[in-house]
Amino acid sequence: MEVLRSSLTFSPRTALVAGRTAYRYADLVSSGLAACRQMEASGPPPPPATPGHASTRRDGPRVALFCDPGVDYVAGMYAAWMHGGIAVPLAAQHPDRELSYVLEDAECSTVLVSEQHAERLHSLAQPLGAEVIVVEAQAAAPEGEEEGAAVQQRLEGQQAEDGALIIYTSGTTGKPKGALHSHGSLAAQIGTLCAAWQWQQQDRILHTLPLHHIHGIVNALLCPLYSGACVEMVPKFMPTDVWQPMRWWPSCLLASNIYLQRTPDAVSVFMGVPTMYSQLLSLYDSMPPSEQQEAEAAAKRLRLTVSGSAACPTPIMQRWEQLSGERLFAGRPGLPGELPGTSSGHSMSCGERRPGAVGQPFPGVEARIADKDGGDAGAGPGELRVKSAQLFREYWKRPEATAETFDEQGYFMTGDTAVLEEGGYFRLLGRTSVDVIKSGGYKISALHIESVLLEHPKIAEAAVMGLADQAYGEVIAAVVALKPAAQAAQPQPEAGSAGAAPTLSLPELRAWLKEHLPPYQLPRRLKVVEAIPRNQMGKVNKKELRAALFPAKSAT
Numbered sequence: 001m002e003v004l005r006s007s008l009t010f011s012p013r014t015a016l017v018a019g020r021t022a023y024r025y026a027d028l029v030s031s032g033l034a035a036c037r038q039m040e041a042s043g044p045p046p047p048p049a050t051p052g053h054a055s056t057r058r059d060g061p062r063v064a065l066f067c068d069p070g071v072d073y074v075a076g077m078y079a080a081w082m083h084g085g086i087a088v089p090l091a092a093q094h095p096d097r098e099l100s101y102v103l104e105d106a107e108c109s110t111v112l113v114s115e116q117h118a119e120r121l122h123s124l125a126q127p128l129g130a131e132v133i134v135v136e137a138q139a140a141a142p143e144g145e146e147e148g149a150a151v152q153q154r155l156e157g158q159q160a161e162d163g164a165l166i167i168y169t170s171g172t173t174g175k176p177k178g179a180l181h182s183h184g185s186l187a188a189q190i191g192t193l194c195a196a197w198q199w200q201q202q203d204r205i206l207h208t209l210p211l212h213h214i215h216g217i218v219n220a221l222l223c224p225l226y227s228g229a230c231v232e233m234v235p236k237f238m239p240t241d242v243w244q245p246m247r248w249w250p251s252c253l254l255a256s257n258i259y260l261q262r263t264p265d266a267v268s269v270f271m272g273v274p275t276m277y278s279q280l281l282s283l284y285d286s287m288p289p290s291e292q293q294e295a296e297a298a299a300k301r302l303r304l305t306v307s308g309s310a311a312c313p314t315p316i317m318q319r320w321e322q323l324s325g326e327r328l329f330a331g332r333p334g335l336p337g338e339l340p341g342t343s344s345g346h347s348m349s350c351g352e353r354r355p356g357a358v359g360q361p362f363p364g365v366e367a368r369i370a371d372k373d374g375g376d377a378g379a380g381p382g383e384l385r386v387k388s389a390q391l392f393r394e395y396w397k398r399p400e401a402t403a404e405t406f407d408e409q410g411y412f413m414t415g416d417t418a419v420l421e422e423g424g425y426f427r428l429l430g431r432t433s434v435d436v437i438k439s440g441g442y443k444i445s446a447l448h449i450e451s452v453l454l455e456h457p458k459i460a461e462a463a464v465m466g467l468a469d470q471a472y473g474e475v476i477a478a479v480v481a482l483k484p485a486a487q488a489a490q491p492q493p494e495a496g497s498a499g500a501a502p503t504l505s506l507p508e509l510r511a512w513l514k515e516h517l518p519p520y521q522l523p524r525r526l527k528v529v530e531a532i533p534r535n536q537m538g539k540v541n542k543k544e545l546r547a548a549l550f551p552a553k554s555a556t
Contacts, residue, residue, distance in 0.1 A: 001158055001183040003190065003226045004029070004078050008148050010228040011140070013201065018070030018233040025228075026140030031071055032078025033147055034138045036154065039063075039083050039110055042131055059163040060084040064108040064130070066092065066099075066117050069233045072135045073211055074225070076112035079135070082154040085110075086163040086180070089212040092117070093536065098176075100124050102168055106178055106396060160184030166396055167214060178396035188390040189218050190226050192362050197304055197329075199227035205269040208237035208276070210536050215308045220271045232267065237276055239283040243295050269304045274312040275538030277320050277328070282460065284323065286484075299324035306330075309537045313451040330358065358418075358428050364388055366411075369420050374407050381429060381443060384418040385411035417443075434542040437466035439474045442520050449476065449523070452516050458482050458504050461532045465542045467525060467550050477525035477550055480504065481532050504528055525550065
């Protein structure tokens with residue numbers, strides 16, 4: 001809601017560049033208003049209350065978004081808010097079954113789509129009684145002041161506690177749950193991040209993140225739009241596209257919709273997940289020296305780079321900082337829909353950046369370490385719990401799950417095991433369920449071992465997990481993918497053979513690790529794979545990986 005109001009004040013500025021077309025803030029507002037009027041023409045919105053909903057607050061109709069990155073997506077979100085509704089972003093890569101589940105669970109009355117997706121969504125929405133409306137880019141009308149008044153009129157009466165956005169979790173512990181954010185919680189998040197990261201109207205961000213996660217929506221889209229900055233959107237992350245000199249040094253703007261011209265404006269902000277930075281560095285390493293110089297110059301022009309959504313290994317952070325000359329801010333690697341984070345150094349002007357630490361809480365975020373009974377665990381280790389006005393309000397239609405997620409003091413129970421270091425810095429040991437390995441009486445951080453593994457000259461990717469063991473409780477298993485040079489050095493199998501042995505053996509790895517880790521943290525099992533499977537946010541589902549590579553009977 002505040003982002004939409006802010007857009008009205010930046011009408012003539014370039015807000016978004018997508019598909020080689022530049023759009024002003026006025027164009028985004030006009031496109032959103034046109035889609036809102038289409039919804040209004042279809043009849044009055046459903047009543048605000050949802051039968052069986054535990055919340056006593058008013059919640060408007062749910063409006064699903066199935067729009068391509070660009071003006072359609074922003075206009076769709078604006079239209080939902082003008083309509084007094086709650087935006088429910090859908091993931092284009094999800095199968096129809098999952099999309100239908102979200103549409104039904106959120107009780108969406110309308111689906112706003114880009115034109116090319118209309119047929120697919122009609123078949124999913126029709127059985128649920130939801131209407132599909134195509135969002136079309138609209139140039140701002142000459143009577144811009146009248147449009148502004150029409151928008152303000154539609155926002156009157158909306159309250160901070162009203163629902164604004166539902167983001168569905170990945171569902172690793174069951175069916176996906178919708179995390180409901182209010183207009184107030186979004187405003188609190190955006191205000192905190194804009195101040196901490198010093199967003200300015202002159203900024204320009206290259207947006208490559210998925211638009212159904214909090215990172216891609218709030219951090220990389222709503223923050224710059226609230227600040228009057230420019231968002232350059234690309235449909236999908238590709239390292240080759242990001243490293244193109246035209247992208248970062250300098251960037252491109254369209255003086256018209258036809259002719260592409262160079263300008264002195266350059267991308268100043270980039271946000272990604274650790275996998276993106278890893279792939280960018282790998283591509284950089286493969287470039288000839290002349291291209292490396294251009295890429296390095298591009299990276300050094302960035303004033304802010306942020307890694308979020310998953311833990312960023314220290315070697316990746318250090319290499320990126322060596323290349324760009326700037327610190328890589330690493331946010332909390334937690335839940336994609338629920339939680340505002342901590343940061344390695346909570347603002348641009350203060351806060352020591354400690355490798356491997358998630359950092360200090362942002363202003364307005366209280367954090368503590370709790371023991372297994374919910375009491376104060378001091379410096380820990382224990383569960384990280386946070387409380388803030390920036391938190392999601394509740395799980396949609398799941399009062400029991402909401403109650404189980406917040407403790408009696410109103411702290412959100414993250415499910416992360418952490419320790420508190422001197423100076424108020426938090427260091428995550430990992431997700432309690434998969435990243436904290438209990439072996440031989442020790443509590444071992446899988447994330448720490450992964451970070452060390454990535455320092456090995458042959459290893460490009462690493463995932464560490466615990467396997468059930470009668471003697472130790474759990475033993476440490478490592479899954480690694482090798483760097484291209486190590487893969488190329490692997491001998492070719494002879495005809496009729498089962499295949500070549502991996503170029504990294506467990507004895508070799510353990511011998512190297514003995515120089516970096518204590519004996520009880522050394523892996524006892526090793527699998528070498530071509531690539532470690534990850535989701536769109538760069539996360540590894542360790543439960544699935546463990547089941548696929550280490551069947552239960554082979555764990556001992």
